[in-house]
């Protein structure tokens with residue numbers, strides 16, 4: 001489905017254009033100010049944007065420049081719609097990076113024809129660019145602490161890096177108590193706190209590069225601050241800026257989220273392609289998961305975006321999978337068995353279990369990393385296959401032949 005975003009402060013104009021574009025088979029999104037527009041663009045990445053010039057918070061030219069400056073949004077076709085038809089306004093539109101200009105009032109047929117032409121041109125461009133260039137973002141979340149968020153996030157990030165050999169970033173957004181760097185035995189040379197003391201708009205890719213820690217497995221880590229009190233200096237704007245910057249540089253982003261619905265958490269959840277909602281087999285955890293699901297529903301997240309992961313973080317008898325599914329009214333996608341000694345050793349050694357390829361538990365996390373990989377990647381085997389990829393394929397073949405026998 002082709003998505004078009006219209007940004008206009010007039011509700012009537014939005015209705016008028018939406019009707020005409022829907023008649024052409026496009027899916028319409030609308031924003032009435034610049035902030036809303038940028039939020040939608042970063043989240044949805046529309047196929048084309050129609051921008052009004054005069055908006056309550058920022059003007060259409062500014063939005064246009066912001067889109068062109070970000071590699072993730074630089075290719076989106078932009079048509080400016082404006083009441084000014086003088087030559088200076090037209091020049092301003094083109095100078096700020098717009099592809100086209102339509103003066104109000106306009107004939108709907110003309111707008112429809114121009115939109116069609118720009119979308120056709122952009123899609124032939126996109127076809128030439130490598131497919132699957134978009135980053136894939138996975139958020140690991142629970143409203144209850146201690147259910148294994150970090151364990152899954154760390155193993156997933158290392159598993160993805162090993163499978164595909166592509167740039168993979170683990171972002172620890174649990175600012176108060178995050179331990180992801182420790183789980184990789186990485187020295188806390190730099191952390192989020194170094195970014196928190198900067199003006200968000202001034203943070204660029206070079207600064208980000210300097211703050212990121214690198215692990216030999218191929219995972220990059222943006223670590224939580226050393227001290228809890230440093231968390232206070234990091235604002236929502238910092239988080240949005242960083243999440244925006246990483247899109248151009250990474251193929252996979254894994255986010256270790258805190259157990260709340262703070263603005264930081266919401267920024268991560270909104271942006272995620274997949275949310276892995278962790279639940280332990282106890283009543284309190286299931287109740288938290290149920291609350292989280294109803295908030296997700298209110299936020300308009302699709303059913304496919306959210307997947308339930310049942311983690312047996314304790315060994316004694318817990319709630320049955322069926323009971324949990326009944327309460328949550330959603331199937332459990334994946335079950336992680338209890339593995340106490342293995343995870344304690346992994347933590348002590350600072351080596352995620354997925355990197356201990358000879359262990360059975362590593363196979364589980366490797367398979368999960370494959371399961372949550374980009375669909376584009378799974379369709380085409382990599383040119384050079386990694387050892388992790390070969391192991392995953394081998395296990396998958398074995399499972400298939402066992403299924404055939406039974």
Ligand SMILES: Nc1ncnc2c1ncn2[C@@H]1O[C@H](COP(=O)(O)OP(=O)(O)OP(=O)(O)O)[C@@H](O)[C@H]1O
Pocket residue numbers: 144145146147148149150151152174177259311312313314336337338339340343344347
């Ligand atoms: N499947 C499992 N089997 C055994 N122990 C587990 C399992 N999953 C997690 N644990 C253990 O539970 C503890 C909490 O895990 P982890 O730190 O990953 O959770 P968290 O949700 O990130 O916690 P926090 O709220 O502190 O951020 C750790 O000691 C971890 O080793």
Ligand SMILES: [Mg+2]
Pocket residue numbers: 149150151174178179
């Ligand atoms: Mg944690």
